[in-house]
Amino acid sequence: MPAVTVHYVGFHPSLILEGFNRIRLAYPIERVYLMYDSKPDRYGAVSRHNVKKVQEKLSFFSPVLVKVNPLSYSSVASALFVILRREEGKTVLIDVTDMPPYMAATAAVISTLFPNAKLYAARPEQSGEFIPDPDTPEFTDFLERKDNLTLQDVFTVEKPALAVELLDEEGREVDVLVALYTRNGSAESIAELVKWLGEDPSRAVVRATYSRLVENLEKKGLVEREQEGRSKRIKLTQLGLALAEAYVKLGAAKPPRPPLALKEASVL
Known part of the structure; x- marks a missing residue:
């Protein structure tokens, strides 16, 4: 079955590309969608800069650019729904590697509406090298510096009200x-x-x-x-x-x- 990939490009374009190269060994990729942050802030600037890099590297596939607000449920959900509906009959591989948690949760909800959708993430070899040794004074200082966010709002990730009955608990x-x-x-x-x-x-x-x-x-x-x-x-x-x-x-x-x-x- 032909396949389509959907990527959100944030801070890690190289990791996204490495993940794509691994995925294309297992699936015949027919089309690529690149989602990017359209917000007029620094996160948006990073995303728009990095999506150009991914677009250039994957130019053979003529990537389709899709702008979204990764912090808007309706923006992400509607964009993914359109892609999944257009690509029915193909395997759609949604790359959540660079998605913020709220966006990834939204992608998970929408993917359950389409049996042809699959989620994947590229996991880096390096993990936590920037964190100081826990046995040093710098460790506590680092944690204090990182714990510097203040609340702006609380989001809910809506899902279909009907629960998916995946298993027949009365049977075997x-x-x-x-x-x-x-x-x-x-x-x-x-x-x-x-x-x-x-x-x-x-x-x-x-x-x-x-x-x-x-x-x-x-x-x-x-x-x-x-x-x-x-x-x-x-x-x-x-x-x-x-x-x-x-x-x-x-x-x-x-x-x-x-x-x-x-x-x-x-x-x-």
Whole structure:
């Protein structure tokens, strides 16, 4: 499937470009959108300066420039909605690397409205080198200097009022996630997963039931399947892993039943 990238350019254009180069190895990039800060302040000046650098480096893709106010919910949300609607049928990769927290939260909300949207961030190798050694007097002084912001306003990040019911808690979807979670996050096959859940993998109707369960979880982005020989390995995604861990912590997940012996003939 062709892909489109959307980047907000702030203080780290080089990191954005490095992230883009990594992403383009995995996706056939067809179009690039560059969002930048249109506010008449110093942050806007930085963004407008750096977006030119990214635009020049990615000139082969003829980037589409999109001006936004990163502190305005409606500005960010409407701009992203337009892009995502225009690019339906393509994978849209939204780069939150340089987004302020409020803008990134808004992007996350809008992305949930479109199944073709994905979020990603480029993580730098360096982290915290500018922070003094915690065992030195400079550390406390540094923290005092950094804690110098005063409140202007409090923003709320609005989201759809209808909650997304991602899991059928009355069925076995949660059990499947927890079974994978408690066994290093993956199963070699449907047959192995069925065995873990205490059912007989030699029965075709049982295998078919769990195949549909796994397929449904894959559509929801909670598991992924990888072909390995005659079978497909079933793995938790990061979201699936997080939800499974949460259910375990809440005590809401049923422990898997004792496994049955796995017959060779039942391997899918």
